[in-house]
Amino acid sequence: MHDTPDIASIAKLIGDHARATILMAMMTGRALTATELSRAAGVSKQTTSSHLSKLVDAKLVVVEQVGRHRYFRLANHDVGTVIETLVGLAHRLGVVHVDTGPTDIAMRKARVCYDHLAGDLGVLVHDSLRQQGCVRGDGRELTLTDKGERFAEEFGVDLAALENRRRPLCLACLDWSVRRPHLAGALGAELLERFFALRWAARVKGTRVVLFSAIGERALRQRFRFRESGPALAR
Amino acid sequence: MHDTPDIASIAKLIGDHARATILMAMMTGRALTATELSRAAGVSKQTTSSHLSKLVDAKLVVVEQVGRHRYFRLANHDVGTVIETLVGLAHRLGVVHVDTGPTDIAMRKARVCYDHLAGDLGVLVHDSLRQQGCVRGDGRELTLTDKGERFAEEFGVDLAALENRRRPLCLACLDWSVRRPHLAGALGAELLERFFALRWAARVKGTRVVLFSAIGERALRQRFRFRESGPALAR
């Protein structure tokens, strides 16, 4: 009992305006980049970077690296609970609006992320496969189930060839516009190849946009049916 | 961003070691004098006075004047909730402020945590209720089962009255001597009241110790039977 929990050091971290705003912005559950957070907090990137490293050191926040982006989010539910009770105590309401990404609608809908499909449709594919029990897994690495193997083969993917490569077959890649995972890895890349081969979609030259034809999108949505509503939200 | 609840200024107040210790000392629910608090926090009276006036200004703490004494206590239950969640988070993160001092055996055995029972016996009550299927739940919030309701009514708790309050009925509060949860929330507080009413136990004046009589402890252990291995105590 003389081992008093050090609530002061935690509270001190929250007790700075910039950091509090950063944490509040993360309360949406979405992962945000340092730049977005710096805008939200209204301080420079250097300052934000310093704040974020403190929050990460204290394990209040975790970070996930995707290319040159680093996505930050609350480390666990307890952190959210603390913020929540603090907000309750402050008995006021307010939501921080953060500008998330480009306004290019086509980019948001479907684009290339390295070599696989990202954007709304990429997320749809991922969610569909997960919901149908084709892939499983909590973290970044996903496992392809038996059902998933059958699905892939039916779709014309040569799994044996893919497995020969060193590359992981299935990975969850965090989408920067939707902030929810889409399918990466060897299989993710191969699926995109199939979409092109089937003439469902084509790349728009000079950009990363993937343009689906009306027929192609309909075919995609049919193949990757999504039986409703709340896709288990990324945490 | 300018209308967001100002959680930073609140957290900043808690984010100082002396003030955090003061607030923790008040978690017993007792009103304490400035001098007592200065001893608890280990700072001078002037410093304590300055801290207290800040806490009062911010309405986290209220003061009651009695003669030349001024009794300070937490302003309301929300403040206690914030501290409680912070303690929970601190433990999850494993940050404890080690303060060398005599280990008071009585405190470890049974003490008041804000307004409910903590210590070995508090943990025993929690574990018993859980093992008998009276409460369920993984996180901080627990649910009272039908069986639990019957148990509480039999024990003389007026559940209907408790449910009328805003306060959550059952919460798991992490014990910082035993590192295991005990029962908090409205029911936790009410149970402690019953223990006092039944004359099983009494508070030791001026401390947070709850002293059970031999008869009282036997009665408690009988009522909250705990089948199987004793509480695995580290240390």
Place this chain on the structure above:
DNA sequence: TGCATAGTTCCATGGTAGTCGAACCATTCA
């Protein structure tokens, strides 16, 4: 390849806030 962007580190600066000594006021009690 060259350019733009994301993000970090280093550093100087200025403000804020925790601390206690000393003096002061208020209450109680002998």
Place this chain on the structure above:
DNA sequence: TGAATGGTTCGACTACCATGGAACTATGCA
């Protein structure tokens, strides 16, 4: 009335730390 105790105010010292400018690394894109 004087002494003791509870508690606050004032002022000075000090340490911490949030901040952004500048320079730097790394990644992605055309």
